[in-house]
Amino acid sequence: MEEKQTTPEAVPQWQLDLDKVGFVRRLFLARKWYGGDWWFVAVSAVLLLFIILLGVAPQWFAPYDPREEVGPALLAPGEVPLGYVLVVPAGSSVTSIKEIGTNQNNIGFVVGSPASQALRKTTDELNAAEKEAGSGITYQPRPRRYETNELGLTDLTEGKIDGFVASMEELEPLLPNFPGVKVVGDLSGNTRTFALGTNQIGQDVLSRVIWGTRIALIVGLSSAIAAFLLGVPLGLISGFVGGPFDRILTMLMDSLYSFPGLILAIAIAAVLGAGIGNVIVAIAVLYIPTYFRIVRGQTLSVKNDLYVEAARSLGTPPWQILTKYILPNVIPSVVIIFSVNVADAILTEAGLSFLGLGLPPDTPDWGIDLARGQDYIRRAWWLITYPGLMVSLVTLSFSMLGESLAEILNPRLAEL
């Protein structure tokens, strides 16, 4: 018989030591409290860390400047933009734009087409390369604008211009009619694809979504925190003190609460003016009554609990009863509201920005993108899908955080 006895209750010494650490211990044991659902905490933690990282350092992730027009408008995710090619007379020996790039040469394109952008981009790139090499050569072909591709190709056949730029898709049906021309090669530039597409003015959706995280976190978090910091103490004091003070404050908060949310925010933002600080204030005012009502109600019930009376019978002063007995018993119900409010604040901010009361229009912001993207919903689904996805992701991660926190902070759920 083996003499060594292992009891199931045997707790290793390091765990006992950990028991003395308090909050750290609770965080550590969170996995245990959830039983099989420890992955819930893990997922929310990873999600939140990722979102916070995006918000803190968007430049690490965003491929382009979110305000710059980096590509053709309304390019679908992953779509290859139309390839532009250089067309020259059939008999010419020209093989690239370099040979006909001087200011003596004429190069044609259809007026107003993206071909002009492609041409400009290519010459820009060539010039940059020459400048780096220090050769002193500048490429600056004279532009010739045509109404249609046919007109341009006709001129090219007649030798009036040295080259013509158009997309391959447009040229294919025309080329059989113009035997006197030949395609010599692709223009560089404008061939890159965008992972999440581009918006109506050619900005990269991915970069905007990534940069938008920062604004969303700033507005969502600070307005929710501001509302929390004002609403919770007011509710506590109001519920604890009671009397006329409580009556007046409750009436005030109820009148705030009775306004439809967005309309109140619009009114406040309209008075304060545009700008991120004012948006935060407007949204915070909107949420104060939510905290106030919940905390006041809870305080009213908790302050009549026997342990509060017991504390009073021990001579505990009122402010200590408030902070040590009532607040810790009230806070779990507020944490959930907080996480919901963060998400709600992002949407409210979007609404304000849509109406022009929020942030400047070129700000990379999910709300603005969502509002603008609505106009293009049938042509470009990606404009609202990705910012919308991010809003729900942030909402999800914050409510997961809220729920985890509520459980971690609640000693009744501890399974020690």
Added chain:
Amino acid sequence: MNDTTPPLVQIRDLSVTYKTRLGDTSAVDKVSFDIRRGEILGLVGESGCGKSTLGKALLRMIMPPGRISAGQILFNGEDILTFDDKRLRDYRGRQASMIFQDPMTSLNPVQTVEQHLTEAIQVHDAGAESQSMARRIQALIERLGIMQSRLASYPHQLSGGMRQRVMIGLGLVLNAGLIIADEATTSLDVIVEAKLVDQLREIRDEYGVTILAITHNIALVAEMADRVAVMYAGNLVELGEVNRIFDRPLHPYTQGLLASVPTTEINERKELYKMPGEPPNLARPPSGCRFHPRCPVAMPICSRYRPGLNEAAPGHWVHCWLYQDHPEKEEKTLKVAA
């Protein structure tokens, strides 16, 4: 009991009224008695007779709409009704403390046992060293039979008896002279209850504290108390040594109360006594003696004049016309042997 030392608490004509829509309700009406140093005084009576109100009044814990409308409570000769807030906080906990009815809800759910105890000390002694504090708590919980490992537990992890011991610990940790146990054992089972009662007695012997045990459990009072006070409808009706009260109750209400206690000897022949009538509505109490509508031996004078608390025999006070003279009284006054 040494009679030469002044009593710890002297209650004089104490009245507590609650404002209700039906008018003022006098939950405690002109009650006067003493609590002697180091005794266990049992305070018994029906539900709603004002026992708990009296206990709370001793700590000045009556919350609006109730208030202490008249009288004096002298603790060590000082009237606690004149204390200011600071003085009152010092009095609560350090000199008198309370153990509440329901141990399940009278501890803060978010604090551990140790936090409860240290906080109780810190409230009164902000500069207490953690070393000496830990020693005090250590000694106390050992005395109360709480395991060391239980210090880190939250209230929901403890049994009812354990919680009640923690509550007692809270009362003792500041060396309060008076502990008011308000139905402290009511929600516990009989075995735990018996243990706790034993423990209270031991603590009394060891620390010399005075205990006011408020209960409606007559058997419990017989077991633990030195003296018994009986209340009915806000009045103190009888007060005396525990043996005297149980052997020879004088007040008709006390007699009825004792006859209503079930015993294991009940058989078909001997039925449990049922007191006629209902407790009065305290917003409109009966005239004269408040017990007279239910009293089996009521006399004409009972409905007209309120009797005083009269010492019918040495150390045995009773609030009844049977044992008092009055010019208008027609019946003969009973004499009680000492």
